Amino acid sequence: MNDLIGLVDxxxxxxxxxxxYHWLFVPLTIGLSVIVAIxxxxxxxxxxxxxxxxxxxxxxxFGINFACGVATGLILEFEFGTNWSNYSWFVGDIFGAPxxxxxxxxxxxxxxxxxxxFFGWNKVSRGFHLASTWLTALGVSLSALWILVANAxxxxxxxxxxxxxxxxxxxxDFFAVALSPVAINKFFHAVFSAWTLAGVFVIGVSxxxxxxxxxxxxxxxxxxxxxxxxxxxxxxxLWTGHGSAVQxxxxxxxxxxxxEGLYHGSVGQDLVGFGILKPESSRTAEEPMxxxxxxxxxxxxxxxxxxxxxxxxxxxxxxxISINAAGDTIHGLSYADKILIGxxxxxxxxxxxxxxxxxxxxxxxxxxxxxxxxxxxxGYGYLPSPEAAVPNVSMTFYAFRIMVIAGGYLLALFVVLIxxxxxxxxxxxxxxxxxxxxxxxxxxxxxSQAGWVLAEVGRQPWVIQDLMPTTAAISGVPAGSxxxxxxIFAAVFTGLLIAEISIMLRYxxxxxxxxxxxxxx
Amino acid sequence: xAGGATFWRRAADLYIDGFRNMTVGRRLWxxxxxxxxxxxAVLKLFFFPDxxxxxxxxxxxxxxxxxxxxxxxxxxxxxxTLYYE
Numbered sequence: 001m002n003d004l005i006g007l008v009d010x011x012x013x014x015x016x017x018x019x020x021y022h023w024l025f026v027p028l029t030i031g032l033s034v035i036v037a038i039x040x041x042x043x044x045x046x047x048x049x050x051x052x053x054x055x056x057x058x059x060x061x062f063g064i065n066f067a068c069g070v071a072t073g074l075i076l077e078f079e080f081g082t083n084w085s086n087y088s089w090f091v092g093d094i095f096g097a098p099x100x101x102x103x104x105x106x107x108x109x110x111x112x113x114x115x116x117x118f119f120g121w122n123k124v125s126r127g128f129h130l131a132s133t134w135l136t137a138l139g140v141s142l143s144a145l146w147i148l149v150a151n152a153x154x155x156x157x158x159x160x161x162x163x164x165x166x167x168x169x170x171x172x173d174f175f176a177v178a179l180s181p182v183a184i185n186k187f188f189h190a191v192f193s194a195w196t197l198a199g200v201f202v203i204g205v206s207x208x209x210x211x212x213x214x215x216x217x218x219x220x221x222x223x224x225x226x227x228x229x230x231x232x233x234x235x236x237x238l239w240t241g242h243g244s245a246v247q248x249x250x251x252x253x254x255x256x257x258x259x260e261g262l263y264h265g266s267v268g269q270d271l272v273g274f275g276i277l278k279p280e281s282s283r284t285a286e287e288p289m290x291x292x293x294x295x296x297x298x299x300x301x302x303x304x305x306x307x308x309x310x311x312x313x314x315x316x317x318x319x320x321i322s323i324n325a326a327g328d329t330i331h332g333l334s335y336a337d338k339i340l341i342g343x344x345x346x347x348x349x350x351x352x353x354x355x356x357x358x359x360x361x362x363x364x365x366x367x368x369x370x371x372x373x374x375x376x377x378x379g380y381g382y383l384p385s386p387e388a389a390v391p392n393v394s395m396t397f398y399a400f401r402i403m404v405i406a407g408g409y410l411l412a413l414f415v416v417l418i419x420x421x422x423x424x425x426x427x428x429x430x431x432x433x434x435x436x437x438x439x440x441x442x443x444x445x446x447x448s449q450a451g452w453v454l455a456e457v458g459r460q461p462w463v464i465q466d467l468m469p470t471t472a473a474i475s476g477v478p479a480g481s482x483x484x485x486x487x488i489f490a491a492v493f494t495g496l497l498i499a500e501i502s503i504m505l506r507y508x509x510x511x512x513x514x515x516x517x518x519x520x521x
Numbered sequence: 522x523a524g525g526a527t528f529w530r531r532a533a534d535l536y537i538d539g540f541r542n543m544t545v546g547r548r549l550w551x552x553x554x555x556x557x558x559x560x561x562a563v564l565k566l567f568f569f570p571d572x573x574x575x576x577x578x579x580x581x582x583x584x585x586x587x588x589x590x591x592x593x594x595x596x597x598x599x600x601x602t603l604y605y606e
Contacts, residue, residue, distance in 0.1 A: 063545070063546070063549065064545065067549035067550075068549075068552065070553065071556060071557060075560065075564070078560075078565055078569035079569070081569065081571035081572065081573075081574070082568075082569040082570060082571065082572055085571075085572040085573050085587075086587055086590050086591060088573070089573060089583060089584070089587045090587065090591075115535065115536060116535070118539060118546075119535050119536065119539025119540075120535060120539075123534075123535055123538075124535075166580070167584040167587045167588045167591070168587075346592055349588065349592055350592050353585075353588055353592070472590075472591055475572045476572075477572065481568070485564070485569070488564070492556075492559060496552075496556065503545070503548060503549070
C-alpha cells in the first residue's frame with residue numbers, strides 16, 4: 001500500500017512539475033501574440049515606422065518564449081503512456097480527438113504563419129503580414145482550446161459512453177465534449193488570464209527600460225498597450241472566473257466547498273473574503289477557521305444569484321444532505337452510497353468478463369446493462385472511505401485566495417497605469433514605480449500558477465470526476481523510475497527556464513542599447 | 522503552372538532567407554534541437570515507453586489488462602445492498 005501511495009504521489013508530483021513548467025511558457029505565448037498583433041495593427045493603420053520597431057522588439061521576445069516553450073507539452077503525453085496507462089486507455093478517443101485536432105489544425109496554422117510573421121517583413125504585403133500575425137495569435141489560442149477541452153472533460157465527463165468490451169469510453173457526442181460549459185469557461189478563463197499575464201510582462205519589461213532610461217518613448221507606448229490589454233484581460237478573467245465557479249458548484253461541489261474551507265453549508269452562505277484555516281490537526285467542521293473576514297450571503301449570491309440558496313459544505317456532500325427552498329432538509333445519495341454503487345459497477349464489470357470468457361451472451365448483456373446503470377459513480381468504488389473524496393482543503397483554499405488577491409492587485413495596477421500613461425506619463429519614470437512594474441511579473445506568474453493548483457488539486461482524488469481516482473489511473477511501474485525521471489525533468493526544465501530568461505535578458509539589454517523604434521529592416 | 526512554381530519558389534525563399542538572416546534565432550534553434558534530442562532520443566526512448574503498447578500486441582489484450590488492473594485489487598465484499606435487492 002505504501003508503495004502504491006509513493007508511486008501515485010511521485011507520478012502526481014512529476015505531472016504537476018511538468019505541467020507547471022509548461023504553463024510558464026504557454027500563457028506568455030498566447031497573450032504576447034495578441035499584444036504583438038495589436039502593435040502591428042497600429043503600425044499598419046498609422047504607417048508610423050516607430051510602431052514597426054516596437055512590434056519587432058516584442059515579436060522577438062515572443063519568438064524566444066515560443067521556441068523555449070515549444071514541445072514542452074509533449075512530455076505530458078509521454079507521462080500519460082508510461083505513468084498513467086490505465087487512465088490513457090480508459091479515456092479512449094475522448095482525449096485523442098481533441099489532441100489530434102490540436103496537432104493538425106492549430107500546430108500547422110502556427111507553423112505556417114509564425115514563419116511569415118518572422119521572415120515575411122518586406123517579403124509580403126503589410127496586410128498579409130498583419131493577417132499572418134493575427135492568425136498566429138488565433139492558432140496559439142486554438143492550441144489551448146483543444147487541450148483545455150480535454151482537461152474540461154476530465155473535470156466534467158460528458159458526451160461519451162463506457163464500452164465494457166473495449167474497457168474505454170467512446171465519444172458519442174463530439175459537440176457535447178467540445179462545447180461543454182466547463183470547457184467554454186475554462187478556455188476563455190485561461191486565454192484571458194494569458195492576456196493579463198502578457199500585459200504585465202510588457203509592463204515589467206517596459207518598467208526596466210524606464211528604470212535604465214533607455215528607449216523611454218517606446219517603453220511608455222508599450223506600457224500603454226500592455227496596460228490596456230491587461231485590463232481587458234483581467235476584467236474578462238474575472239467574468240469567466242465567475243462562470244467557472246458557477247460550473248464548479250454544479251459539477252464539482254466538493255471542490256467549491258474546499259475552496260471555501262466550508263464543512264457545514266447553510267442557506268445564505270457567507271463568502272470567506274480572507275481567512276486563515278486552523279491546522280488540520282486542530283481543525284473541526286464547526287470551527288475550521290482561525291479567523292476570517294466574511295462577506296454575508298456572498299457565496300450563495302455569487303453562485304446562484306440569490307442570497308437565500310443553500311451551498312453544501314464538505315460534510316453535507318459526504319452525507320448527501322441539502323436544503324431546499326422551503327427550508328426542508330433533503331437526503332440524497334451519500335458518498336457511502338456512491339461507494340457501494342461504484343463497487344456494484346466494478347462487480348458488474350467482473351461479471352461481464354466472466355460471461356465473455358464463458359461465451360454467455362445473455363449474461364454479458366445483463367452485466368453490461370448493470371455497468372451502464374452504475375457507471376456514473378464507477379470511480380467511487382475505489383475509495384477506501386467517504387472522506388477519501390475530500391481534496392487537500394488547505395492547498396485549495398489558499399490557492400484560490402492567492403489567485404483572487406493577486407488578481408485584485410493586478411486590476412488596480414492596470415487602472416493606475418492607464419491613468420498615468422494618459423495623464424501623467426512622467427510619473428512612470430519614478431524608480432519605485434518601475435520596481436512595482438518589474439516585481440509584478442513575479443506576481444502575475446504566481447497568480448497564473450495558483451489558478452491551475454486550484455483547478456487540479458481541488459478536483460482530487462479524481463483524475464476523471466466520479467469515474468476514476470488517481471490511485472486507479474496509475475500504471476504498475478516502479479516508483480523509483482518515476483522518482484528518477486522527476487529529477488531529470490526538474491533539471492531539464494530548470495535549464496530551459498534559465499536559458500529562456502538569459503536569452504531574453506540578453507536580447508532586451510542588447511536591443512535597448514540601440515533605438516528600438518528604428519527598425520533595421 | 523508557372524504561377525504555382527513562382528509561389529513555391531517565393532515560399533522557399535521566405536524560409537531560406539529567413540533562416541540565413543536570423544540573429545537571436547540561431548541560438549534558439551540550437552536550443553530547440555538540443556531540447557528535442559533530449560526529449561525524443563533520451564527520455565522517450567529510455568524512460569517513457571508506452572506501457573500498454575509495448576507489453577501487449579492487440580487492443581483486446583490491452584483492454585483485458587486494463588480490466589484486470591481496474592477490477593482485481595478491489596475488495597468486493599461489501600456490494601449488492603443498494604440496487605440488487
